[in-house]
Amino acid sequence: MNLKRLAGLDILSEKYAYAHDAEFGYMAESRVADDWVATTCGYCSVGCGMLVGVKDGRAVAARGDQRHPVNRGKLCPKGLSEHHTIAAGGRAQYPLLRTNGRLERISWDEALAAMVERTCAIQARHGAGAFGVISTGQLVTEEFYALGKLVQLGFGTNNYDGNTTLCMSSAVAGYKRSFGSDGPPGCYDDLAKADVILLIGANIAENHPILCQRLLENPAATLIVADPRVTKTAMMADIFLPVKPRSDIALLNGIAHILIRDGLIDQDYIARHTTGFEDLRAQVSKYTPARVAELTGLDSHQIEQVAMLYGRSQAAFIGWTMGVNHSTQGAETVNAINNLALLTGNIGRPGAAPFSITGQCNAMGTREAGFASGLPGYRKFESAADRAELAVLWNIAPERIPEARGLAYPDIIEAAVAKRVRALWIIATNPMVSFPNHDVLKQALETVEFLVVQDAFHPTPTSELADLILPAAMWGEKEGTYTNSERRVSKVNRAVAPPAEARPDFDIFLDLATRLGMREELFPGWQGPRDAFEEWKRVSAGRLCDYSAMTYEQIEAEGGMQWGGERLYAGGGFATPDARAKLFAIEWEPFPDQPGGEYPFILNTGRTVEHWHTGTKTRAVAILAGMSPRAWLEMNPRDAQRLNLKPHDHVSVISKRSRVDRVELRVTEIIAPGQVFMPFHFVETNSNRVTQSAFDPISREPNFKQCAVKVEKSGVG
Numbered sequence: 001m002n003l004k005r006l007a008g009l010d011i012l013s014e015k016y017a018y019a020h021d022a023e024f025g026y027m028a029e030s031r032v033a034d035d036w037v038a039t040t041c042g043y044c045s046v047g048c049g050m051l052v053g054v055k056d057g058r059a060v061a062a063r064g065d066q067r068h069p070v071n072r073g074k075l076c077p078k079g080l081s082e083h084h085t086i087a088a089g090g091r092a093q094y095p096l097l098r099t100n101g102r103l104e105r106i107s108w109d110e111a112l113a114a115m116v117e118r119t120c121a122i123q124a125r126h127g128a129g130a131f132g133v134i135s136t137g138q139l140v141t142e143e144f145y146a147l148g149k150l151v152q153l154g155f156g157t158n159n160y161d162g163n164t165t166l167c168m169s170s171a172v173a174g175y176k177r178s179f180g181s182d183g184p185p186g187c188y189d190d191l192a193k194a195d196v197i198l199l200i201g202a203n204i205a206e207n208h209p210i211l212c213q214r215l216l217e218n219p220a221a222t223l224i225v226a227d228p229r230v231t232k233t234a235m236m237a238d239i240f241l242p243v244k245p246r247s248d249i250a251l252l253n254g255i256a257h258i259l260i261r262d263g264l265i266d267q268d269y270i271a272r273h274t275t276g277f278e279d280l281r282a283q284v285s286k287y288t289p290a291r292v293a294e295l296t297g298l299d300s301h302q303i304e305q306v307a308m309l310y311g312r313s314q315a316a317f318i319g320w321t322m323g324v325n326h327s328t329q330g331a332e333t334v335n336a337i338n339n340l341a342l343l344t345g346n347i348g349r350p351g352a353a354p355f356s357i358t359g360q361c362n363a364m365g366t367r368e369a370g371f372a373s374g375l376p377g378y379r380k381f382e383s384a385a386d387r388a389e390l391a392v393l394w395n396i397a398p399e400r401i402p403e404a405r406g407l408a409y410p411d412i413i414e415a416a417v418a419k420r421v422r423a424l425w426i427i428a429t430n431p432m433v434s435f436p437n438h439d440v441l442k443q444a445l446e447t448v449e450f451l452v453v454q455d456a457f458h459p460t461p462t463s464e465l466a467d468l469i470l471p472a473a474m475w476g477e478k479e480g481t482y483t484n485s486e487r488r489v490s491k492v493n494r495a496v497a498p499p500a501e502a503r504p505d506f507d508i509f510l511d512l513a514t515r516l517g518m519r520e521e522l523f524p525g526w527q528g529p530r531d532a533f534e535e536w537k538r539v540s541a542g543r544l545c546d547y548s549a550m551t552y553e554q555i556e557a558e559g560g561m562q563w564g565g566e567r568l569y570a571g572g573g574f575a576t577p578d579a580r581a582k583l584f585a586i587e588w589e590p591f592p593d594q595p596g597g598e599y600p601f602i603l604n605t606g607r608t609v610e611h612w613h614t615g616t617k618t619r620a621v622a623i624l625a626g627m628s629p630r631a632w633l634e635m636n637p638r639d640a641q642r643l644n645l646k647p648h649d650h651v652s653v654i655s656k657r658s659r660v661d662r663v664e665l666r667v668t669e670i671i672a673p674g675q676v677f678m679p680f681h682f683v684e685t686n687s688n689r690v691t692q693s694a695f696d697p698i699s700r701e702p703n704f705k706q707c708a709v710k711v712e713k714s715g716v717g
């Protein structure tokens with residue numbers, strides 16, 4: 001601090017000066033903008049509309065867009081500080097190639113040539129499938145659409161998946177099994193219209209905070225929250241169900257049991273719109289309240305009360321996120337949720353929906369338009385008719401389109417360890433922090449012959465291992481669309497230019513197609529994202545996710561447009577061959593890595609409001625990093641006393657696989673005895689060092705949420 005400041009003469013008047021902004025009136029002078037660019041938040045799938053203030057070519061402010069129907073002017077801490085990510089340190093600026101063990105700057109020409117020549121050489125030696133691609137939920141839909149064509153038709157490999165398999169693939173698989181197609185049936189307005197809201201494994205107050213506004217609009221609703229931890233969302237609940245970890249299927253089957261037992265089901269809806277009722281009835285007959293109480297740790301009267309509330313409601317909503325999806329039974333848990341909605345006809349009506357709250361800003365876009373786990377437009381690899389239809393639309397031979405999906409994300413990693421995948425392209429994701437069982441992932445990335453990382457940031461723990469780095473533009477520097485959790489397609493706009501030689505992913509994909517000699521075939525006449533959008537409109541026409549009536553201009557004017565209207569499946573009409581939804585008989589199973597013996601605790605992992613996933617962006621924003629600078633481990637006071645641990649002790653979290661050291665202990669009743677919780681954003685105390693390689697056999701989503709660990713005081717040092 002300088003002397004004038006110490007003496008009270010310097011009151012930082014320049015720093016705190018106010019001035020008048022044409023859009024927002026009086027505000028900090030440093031944030032008064034020359035221009036405000038309307039766009040959509042690039043973090044989570046709530047899809048808040050925002051304005052980015054631009055001054056002298058720099059992003060200086062972010063404000064909520066009052067006119068946007070999703071957030072009506074509000075933003076959470078991440079959105080409010082999102083402009084800082086653009087000028088954050090650690091942006092990737094130049095293409096880099098590893099030469100003699102060092103990453104050295106090269107030109108874009110050299111980078112694209114290296115990418116195509118080395119990848120194609122590996123494919124020539126080991127087959128097209130020796131090239132694996134892992135993308136993200138962070139690109140715009142136009143980029144996902146282009147990337148899918150480039151990978152599957154250009155490079156000719158179907159070993160392509162996204163990091164969305166780490167968060168939403170269980171919801172996707174569950175929807176497909178129950179309703180015949182992916183696509184969340186409800187919308188945010190259902191939160192404001194339901195009279196009973198059941199949130200399962202969904203801490204929206206922390207992870208989707210703007211959605212809490214909709215809860216506040218609906219004080220008459222009964223909010224029920226099922227979670228093993230007393231989360232911020234649980235604190236908002238009228239009824240909190242502190243379920244044992246991964247006992248949600250037992251709870252859902254128990255509710256179904258009571259609904260059927262007491263006639264609280266919609267017989268007419270079941271008869272007209274579903275199949276599988278008798279099998280379900282037989283299955284849930286075993287889930288008596290007494291048995292469910294034992295499996296879930298709840299009181300049987302509480303289970304009866306919740307079933308009565310759900311069954312007697314006029315409009316009931318069930319929302320879920322990662323507490324459901326991050327499980328070896330994730331897809332089946334989604335089916336058990338959908339069962340309740342179908343048994344009671346709580347779907348396709350205002351307030352009534354089973355509803356997955358998506359993670360990343362455009363995970364929905366890659367589900368719709370991507371060409372990874374399905375064909376674009378929710379078409380199926382296995383369907384000859386779907387392949388033929390796409391071949392006509394793309395003017396290619398149908399044989400070019402694979403008849404089955406390739407390897408899913410975890411299987412690409414396993415194939416890389418086994419040297420069946422030898423070249424890997426990682427786009428806008430950071431698996432060294434986000435993938436479970438870190439040591440196996442590291443082995444995969446170190447085993448492949450050629451690792452390409454395309455990202456807006458370098459160095460990251462993943463890019464440091466790369467042979468080739470392609471620097472990409474990020475949110476705020478490029479154009480396209482995102483789809484949010486309620487199927488609302490919103491516009492994303494460029495506010496500023498990317499740094500140095502970083503380029504939009506879209507341009508990189510088109511240039512790679514040029515190098516492959518396929519630019520005109522794959523992307524005929526394309527110059528920019530609008531061309532991709534126009535083609536995607538034709539490809540999606542007549543499908544459930546039909547964009548054909550949308551234009552960029554109308555999307556901007558309306559604050560986004562929902563495909564499928566406000567709600568799907570009003571009056572039935574499911575996307576199955578017989579137009580009926582399928583009820584599934586699901587059996588509860590214990591999770592794979594049970595606590596006991598040397599590893600007595602169940603570790604649960606999750607998020608905090610200040611940070612986004614692997615922290616690449618948010619930990620570079622000073623205000624967010626300052627609010628939440630490091631990881632912590634939550635432990636119940638009884639366990640802490642038994643282990644002679646005190647608040648703020650540094651502890652080690654140790655599983656059969658590896659360990660995390662020097663995590664700060666929080667002693668709190670938020671967590672039940674026998675369980676511990678830590679957030680997963682922090683590379684230096686990476687929770688994925690101890691998580692396991694256990695994946696849902698249907699969705700391939702990892703079981704991030706429960707693994708057996710022990711906790712001990714870290715050594716001094």
Ligand code: SF4
Nearest residue numbers: 041043044048076079
């Ligand atoms: S709730 Fe999600 S979309 Fe909205 S501002 Fe926060 S991170 Fe962005």
